[in-house]
Amino acid sequence: GQQLNQSPQSMFIQEGEDVSMNCTSSSIFNTWLWYKQDPGEGPVLLIALYKAGELTSNGRLTAQFGITRKDSFLNISASIPSDVGIYFCAGLMSGNQFYFGTGTSLTVIP
Amino acid sequence: GAGVSQTPSNKVTEKGKYVELRCDPISGHTALYWYRQSLGQGPEFLIYFQGTGAADDSGLPNDRFFAVRPEGSVSTLKIQRTERGDSAVYLCASSSLAGGGEQYFGPGTRLTVT
Numbered sequence: 001g002q003q004l005n006q007s008p009q010s011m012f013i014q015e016g017e018d019v020s021m022n023c024t025s026s027s028i029f030n031t032w033l034w035y036k037q038d039p040g041e042g043p044v045l046l047i048a049l050y051k052a053g054e055l056t057s058n059g060r061l062t063a064q065f066g067i068t069r070k071d072s073f074l075n076i077s078a079s080i081p082s083d084v085g086i087y088f089c090a091g092l093m094s095g096n097q098f099y100f101g102t103g104t105s106l107t108v109i110p
Numbered sequence: 111g112a113g114v115s116q117t118p119s120n121k122v123t124e125k126g127k128y129v130e131l132r133c134d135p136i137s138g139h140t141a142l143y144w145y146r147q148s149l150g151q152g153p154e155f156l157i158y159f160q161g162t163g164a165a166d167d168s169g170l171p172n173d174r175f176f177a178v179r180p181e182g183s184v185s186t187l188k189i190q191r192t193e194r195g196d197s198a199v200y201l202c203a204s205s206s207l208a209g210g211g212e213q214y215f216g217p218g219t220r221l222t223v224t
Contacts, residue, residue: 090152
């Protein structure tokens with residue numbers, strides 16, 4: 001299947017710091033979704049992006065749909081301990097299959 | 111309102127046995143997806159339903175896997191002759207949009223094949 005390269009693989013940051021992560025592919029996508037997953041839980045939808053260049057915020061989270069349509073970025077400002085978890089990007093090329101990245105594990109140190 | 115629910119939350123079965131995993135989507139959501147998630151990986155697409163029909167089953171790994179959604183709401187993922195490699199978390203998601211829309215996930219069923 002399609003491969004979405006998500007980076008970094010893991011991050012250890014101090015509380016209050018900003019966080020940036022991204023998802024890239026060699027293929028063009030029409031939709032990008034960003035999810036957060038806690039241990040033992042299903043992924044929770046954070047932000048959905050539908051147009052190239054689109055910039056969307058949800059509280060302290062901001063995500064962008066790359067102009068080339070091959071990438072997307074997620075930023076978290078002023079991190080707090082409850083931001084800990086694994087963040088996944090998911091991209092839709094066409095049809096119905098979303099392809100997920102391998103995740104970015106975020107640890108916030110109080 | 112209620113989110114996506116999945117039962118059981120955990121299932122342990124012996125190699126070669128048959129299992130059924132159930133998904134109750136968000137009420138009114140016409141699109142339903144099944145994914146499989148292995149440890150340290152992102153969810154991997156298995157099958158997509160729009161209404162009662164399987165619109166895309168290209169992610170099912172082999173013919174031991176089958177899913178139904180007879181009334182366009184609850185779905186059951188069925189795995190025959192389970193193998194140890196089937197051990198994973200099986201996630202269900204639903205959406206109010208036909209394909210390409212925001213998907214909301216259930217908590218998953220952790221399947222362990224011994």
